[in-house]
Amino acid sequence: MSAAAARLEARESPGSFGAAFAWALARDVKLALRHPGETLLVIAFFVLVASLFPLAVGADPQLLARIGPGVIWVCALLAAFLSLPALFATDHADGSLEQMALAPHPMSGWVTGKIAAHWLASGLPLTVLAPLLGLQYGLEPEALPALVAALALGTPVLSLLGAACTALTLGARGGGMLLALLALPLFVPVLVFGAGAADAGAMGLSAAPHLSLLAAMLIVAALGVPAAVCAALRIALD
Amino acid sequence: MSARLEARDLACTRGASTLFRGVCLEVGAGEWVAVRGPNGSGKTTLLRCVAGLTRPERGTVLWDGEAIEARRARYHAAILYAGHLAGVKDELDAEENLRGALRLRGVAVPDAAIRAALADVGLERHRRLPARRLSAGQRRRIGLARLLLDPAALWLLDEPLTALDDAGQRLFERLLERHLATGGLALVATHQDLASTPVRSLGMGP
Numbered sequence: 001m002s003a004a005a006a007r008l009e010a011r012e013s014p015g016s017f018g019a020a021f022a023w024a025l026a027r028d029v030k031l032a033l034r035h036p037g038e039t040l041l042v043i044a045f046f047v048l049v050a051s052l053f054p055l056a057v058g059a060d061p062q063l064l065a066r067i068g069p070g071v072i073w074v075c076a077l078l079a080a081f082l083s084l085p086a087l088f089a090t091d092h093a094d095g096s097l098e099q100m101a102l103a104p105h106p107m108s109g110w111v112t113g114k115i116a117a118h119w120l121a122s123g124l125p126l127t128v129l130a131p132l133l134g135l136q137y138g139l140e141p142e143a144l145p146a147l148v149a150a151l152a153l154g155t156p157v158l159s160l161l162g163a164a165c166t167a168l169t170l171g172a173r174g175g176g177m178l179l180a181l182l183a184l185p186l187f188v189p190v191l192v193f194g195a196g197a198a199d200a201g202a203m204g205l206s207a208a209p210h211l212s213l214l215a216a217m218l219i220v221a222a223l224g225v226p227a228a229v230c231a232a233l234r235i236a237l238d
Numbered sequence: 239m240s241a242r243l244e245a246r247d248l249a250c251t252r253g254a255s256t257l258f259r260g261v262c263l264e265v266g267a268g269e270w271v272a273v274r275g276p277n278g279s280g281k282t283t284l285l286r287c288v289a290g291l292t293r294p295e296r297g298t299v300l301w302d303g304e305a306i307e308a309r310r311a312r313y314h315a316a317i318l319y320a321g322h323l324a325g326v327k328d329e330l331d332a333e334e335n336l337r338g339a340l341r342l343r344g345v346a347v348p349d350a351a352i353r354a355a356l357a358d359v360g361l362e363r364h365r366r367l368p369a370r371r372l373s374a375g376q377r378r379r380i381g382l383a384r385l386l387l388d389p390a391a392l393w394l395l396d397e398p399l400t401a402l403d404d405a406g407q408r409l410f411e412r413l414l415e416r417h418l419a420t421g422g423l424a425l426v427a428t429h430q431d432l433a434s435t436p437v438r439s440l441g442m443g444p
């Protein structure tokens with residue numbers, strides 16, 4: 001067999017966080033690019049739902065500018081939630097998750113990589129699109145940077161917290177509903193400070209306190225959540 | 239290679255029923271042990287316990303005399319587990335699946351070797367097809383190519399012959415023989431008799 005020589009040459013490198021992170025990130029981004037439909041669905045949902053509000057509450061510019069930041073945040077939150085159930089479920093169903101758990105790398109490496117890829121495919125496009133929706137709601141251009149900054153800090157927190165909840169409900173019957181019950185209350189602090197930052201921006205106040213709190217949440221979540229996800233996945237695989 | 243796998247007094251329960259209890263096994267370099275038993279007798283659970291996926295109710299699994307939990311990364315670098323689910327992504331083609339699986343295990347293999355391995359298992363013409371368009375047997379053959387390239391010392395295989403045709407089964411038997419000849423170890427749950435005789439057979443169930 002011609003590949004036998006290569007087998008001997010192949011060396012096993014010791015497991016590392018970075019290698020696992022890069023592996024999972026590259027793989028999930030590639031899968032997302034192969035199936036752009038899922039990301040497009042998230043974006044379409046975000047734009048559609050945000051566009052429904054003016055139709056329902058009327059086209060009063062002052063009212064729209066007032067509710068705009070909050071509506072955009074709620075829509076972004078629901079859109080980010082939309083793609084959460086598939087985060088670990090497809091890998092669980094085809095056996096990839098077992099293989100990842102048995103890799104000689106720290107589990108938190110590929111878990112963090114997968115969460116980062118999830119954010120790139122959901123949170124990032126929402127953050128980029130938000131200014132357009134902001135203009136649609138007649139927000140002052142000066143208010144848009146705060147809105148974008150809040151989303152850029154807040155959506156990764158949503159991906160992180162959502163991943164923990166997805167891992168907990170993995171394999172449970174009626175997991176989707178359970179996921180909503182678990183995740184949406186956890187998203188509340190992010191929503192409060194995220195919409196608060198955008199609101200402050202719209203009123204010409206400094207958004208810095210809200211953004212600082214969002215950044216703090218992001219740091220705490222990035223440090224704490226991967227370990228929780230690993231524990232939950234080990235239970236799901238047991 | 240003086241690798242050695244040992245399991246002492248393993249017990250596992252699922253819900254209220256005891257799947258197995260007091261299972262002991264030993265595999266040395268160049269040996270393979272067959273796990274046999276009727277459906278539902280706990281073969282898969284035993285393999286998952288040995289792999290470290292499922293925590294046994296009681297007992298320990300030792301690799302080179304050390305408990306596997308104590309040196310998880312080292313143990314996982316040394317094993318290749320292939321369960322019922324192949325771990326093959328539908329959206330990726332055979333080559334990408336194989337390369338991804340090897341990279342995940344920290345095995346660096348040149349592209350030429352990956353193509354050669356896929357040719358060896360009969361997937362040369364299908365290597366650029368998304369795995370969703372491959373048959374069940376062809377997907378299994380991606381797993382065979384993995385066995386060919388991965389330098390893991392211990393194979394934990396759960397029904398490796400499922401969905402393989404006669405030629406595929408013979409290919410697997412050749413791979414197993416070569417693995418054992420180079421000092422590898424294998425624990426294989428199977429219903430069929432393979433060309434090489436196992437050192438021991440572990441009978442599961444009542």
